[in-house]
Amino acid sequence: MKLNIQNEASRLRAVILGTAESNGPVPSIEEAYDPKSIEHIKAGTYPKDVDMMKEMEAVAKVFKKYNVTVYRPKLIKDYNQIFSRDIAFVIEDKLIKANILPDREREYEAVHHVIEQIDEDKVVILPEECHVEGGDVMPWNNYIFIGTYSGEDYPNYITARTNMDAVIAIQELFPYKTVKAFELRKSNTNPKENALHLDCCFQPIGKDKAIIHKNGFLVESEYQWLVDFFGKDNIFEITKDEMYNMNSNVFSISEDVIISERNFTRLNTWLRENGFTVEDVPYAEIAKQEGLLRCSTMPLVRD
Numbered sequence: 001m002k003l004n005i006q007n008e009a010s011r012l013r014a015v016i017l018g019t020a021e022s023n024g025p026v027p028s029i030e031e032a033y034d035p036k037s038i039e040h041i042k043a044g045t046y047p048k049d050v051d052m053m054k055e056m057e058a059v060a061k062v063f064k065k066y067n068v069t070v071y072r073p074k075l076i077k078d079y080n081q082i083f084s085r086d087i088a089f090v091i092e093d094k095l096i097k098a099n100i101l102p103d104r105e106r107e108y109e110a111v112h113h114v115i116e117q118i119d120e121d122k123v124v125i126l127p128e129e130c131h132v133e134g135g136d137v138m139p140w141n142n143y144i145f146i147g148t149y150s151g152e153d154y155p156n157y158i159t160a161r162t163n164m165d166a167v168i169a170i171q172e173l174f175p176y177k178t179v180k181a182f183e184l185r186k187s188n189t190n191p192k193e194n195a196l197h198l199d200c201c202f203q204p205i206g207k208d209k210a211i212i213h214k215n216g217f218l219v220e221s222e223y224q225w226l227v228d229f230f231g232k233d234n235i236f237e238i239t240k241d242e243m244y245n246m247n248s249n250v251f252s253i254s255e256d257v258i259i260s261e262r263n264f265t266r267l268n269t270w271l272r273e274n275g276f277t278v279e280d281v282p283y284a285e286i287a288k289q290e291g292l293l294r295c296s297t298m299p300l301v302r303d
Contacts, residue, residue: 001117003300005090007140008204009252010302014069016084016111017060018296020052020286024078036191036244036290047285052082056296058281059251059259065279066253071300073110081107083291084298085199086161088115089134091144091174095300096124098133099166114300124173132166135197135295136184140204144170144177147184147198149218161197180225183218191290192244199294202226203248206255206276209234211267213243236270245284249292253279259293 001014026046032038040046063070073081087108088097095118097108115123126132136147148162164181171179184201187194193215195201201216210230214237217223227235238247247267250260260268262280271278283292 001114001300003090003093003095003118003122005092005139005299005302007302008138009206009255011254012063012066012068012252012299012302014071014299014301015063016071016073016114016298016300017056017063018082018084019072019075020049020056020082021075022077023049023052023080023082034191034196034290035187035189035194036288038189039191040288045288047288051285055281055283055286056082059283059293059296062253062259062279062281066257068253069301071111071114073107074113076106076110079106080289081110082286082289083135083295084111085134085295087111087134088298089137090298090300091137091139091170094122094124094173096126096132096137096170096173099126099128099131100133100161126166126169129163130166130169131161131163132170133161133197134298135199135291136162137170138198138202138204142177144174144179145198145202145204146170146179146181147195147202148181149184149186151186182222182226185216185218192240194290195243196290197295199249200246200290201243201248203250203294204230205250205252205258205271206274209236209274211236211238211248211250213238213240213248215240216243236267238267242267246287246290246292249294251293251297261287261292 138145150164167181184195195216201213204210250258257277259279261283268278
């Protein structure tokens with residue numbers, strides 16, 4: 001397989017879509033990785049496999065409609081394999097393995113049947129000190145946008161997933177691109193004050209547009225850089241509640257077709273008014289784990 005990912009929106013040809021088939025029992029609060037999951041564990045509203053499977057099949061159906069080749073992970077019993085974006089990501093023709101939380105290593109092994117189809121020299125394993133997850137990494141033509149957290153208290157945050165070592169390593173891998181890092185707001189306890197990944201508060205769409213949430217960024221000038229880069233008229237600003245519900249975590253099949261959650265009324269209206277075709281799907285149960293459409297898909301080939 002010849003990988004090709006230059007940006008977030010070119011026509012999709014092949015993708016890995018996670019699976020919710022055997023997610024395992026409801027985790028304990030100690031086992032949860034993010035404040036939103038903890039909130040739903042405490043409330044007794046943590047999502048059920050059967051509901052999440054229906055949601056993911058709705059996305060698979062949309063991919064089929066657009067003739068996208070879909071790969072699924074090999075099933076690991078009682079194991080969360082929904083968020084395929086966390087475990088690896090593609091930039092240009094390279095698949096970069098994410099150095100994720102050690103107890104998620106099996107998720108990477110479960111997509112080995114796909115990785116086997118890629119030239120060995122195109123699979124990159126970063127040095128051990130580089131922490132990175134795909135939700136923080138966004139190729140955008142000559143740029144690579146990366147969400148990070150560089151505070152000294154980084155080790156205290158289960159929600160801090162990408163460090164500056166990884167930013168530097170990615171810049172070294174792609175020296176001819178401009179790598180732009182953004183400090184994200186982190187909270188272990190308040191999901192409305194936590195940008196788990198960059199795609200939880202920002203995503204470029206179409207040719208020149210973006211969805212953004214200002215409070216997800218720790219440094220206002222970095223947020224402002226994005227607003228200036230895309231242009232104020234091309235940006236859809238989401239509220240704190242909309243960020244909490246993952247409105248920026250949609251997924252582009254092409255520059256004019258976007259998969260979005262059906263309850264994102266304000267966003268979906270804006271997208272349609274701006275010429276996008278919106279394929280709306282139910283995904284609110286999966287959102288309870290602080291991830292959505294971009295998190296559960298790993299694009300391999302775009303035009």
